[in-house]
Amino acid sequence: MIAGLEVAFGLIALAGAVSAALIRDSYGKLISLGILVAGVLPFIVDRGYLDVAVTVSLIAPIATIFVLMVARREES
């Protein structure tokens, strides 16, 4: 990959990880987890592991939905 793009997507992944660690709100934390996955996925595709990319991009939302069940139960 081009160096500028590596910096850009790495910045997105690191910002998602740091904000997922620091944000207290549960919905904001889940959105930060989505930002983290969005930053990591271009690196997987760039190496050519397209089957891994398809699997990750289909499993990550399922994990988010499972965490959402816990968040909704804590609120109500």
Place this chain on the structure above:
Amino acid sequence: MIALYVVAAIAVFAAIRAIIEKNTGRKLPYANVLNFAVAGALVLLLDHPLSLVAAAAYFVGSTLESNAIASTYAGGVKR
């Protein structure tokens, strides 16, 4: 090549705005912009026929995730 730079710049801008924003209802549109930009970048990164499948799978998955978060944030199904 220039399209890839434009899409990456949009992705960085949307990620920073989505993180800085305090209100959850305003975070979600920027997270959507980030997801669309990354789906575009996935197609442009690698010249391979299966990269279209990967980008489509990421598009479907990220839209499902955003919709699940938004519908739960809005109150979920009333029973």
